Amino acid sequence: MTERIDGHTILIGLMAYPIRHSMSPMMHNNAFAKLGLNYAYLAFDITNDKLSDAVKAIRTLDMRGSNVSMPNKQKIIPYLDKLDPAAKLCGAVNTIVNDDGILTGYTTDGTGFMKSLEDENLDIRGKKMTLSGAGGAGTAIAVQAALDGVAEISIFNAKDKFWDNAERNVDIINKKTNCKATLHTLEDREDFRSEIADSTIYCDSTGVGMKPLEDETLVIDPGWFRKDIIVYDTVYAPRTTKLMKVAQKAGVTHVFNGLGMVLEQGAEAFKLWTGKSMPVEYIRELLFKEDK
Structure with a gap:
């Protein structure tokens, strides 16, 4: 250097x-x-x-x-x-x-997300995604996924400072792309479980899982995951997040951090x-x- x-x-x-x-x-x-x-x-x-x-x-x-x-x-x-x-x-x-x-x-977050799946020979175009988080990364992922041909996105967010942004994301996707987007509250756990069960990929774009929340995850029960679902955590420090451990316990084949x-x-x-x-x-x- x-x-x-x-x-x-x-x-x-x-x-x-x-x-x-x-x-x-x-x-x-x-x-x-x-x-x-x-x-x-x-x-x-x-x-x-x-x-x-x-x-x-x-x-x-x-x-x-x-x-x-x-x-x-x-x-x-x-x-x-x-x-x-x-x-x-x-x-x-x-x-x-x-x-x-x-x-x-x-x-470049959204293109980076989609390209990283392509690098793993995974294609989610025409499929359904459940996405938690509506901050900067979550917004970019949702918009780019919609632009690239993902058929449906269920966006989950808490009733916090990003809720208005989540509403905006859903409105833009529905108006500007061919993707169907819906907004859900993270407080409704049964709805959250149901949408994940119906998805090809679950992506967590929140800060849950990184310091100081490294011991936390939005999905606690391994039973929420099928083995063939893709589980993607945008956090990469730690390398194996709590969400990833839950997915691995469920036997999920494709589990990724944000690297x-x-x-x-x-x-x-x-x-x-x-x-x-x-x-x-x-x-x-x-x-x-x-x-x-």
């Missing part, structure tokens, strides 16, 4: 909280080194109240851009100059590109910043080596 950094090194950031667990710095810095690109990627603890100053720093320091994660994916939008069509539809941003002081927001999504959404962002393709297989080997 020190051999690459000089007076011409271009800075890219990651703004989120908490963020010290992130695999993104390792992923991007190794990709830069592999391709001989003079960039450096650093993580910054940024909460909503620091967003204004953080965005100013992108312009002031002439950073090439930044990734954005919880809790900032929606709150950051008013500070940007433009949104790409997918980010506008999602109402969430996870990647910022700085072109001569013009900041454009993109979302595949992180890899593929990162590859999309990498290309936006550098114009070059990330060496995906090389980075995959680094990301997944702890799982071997």
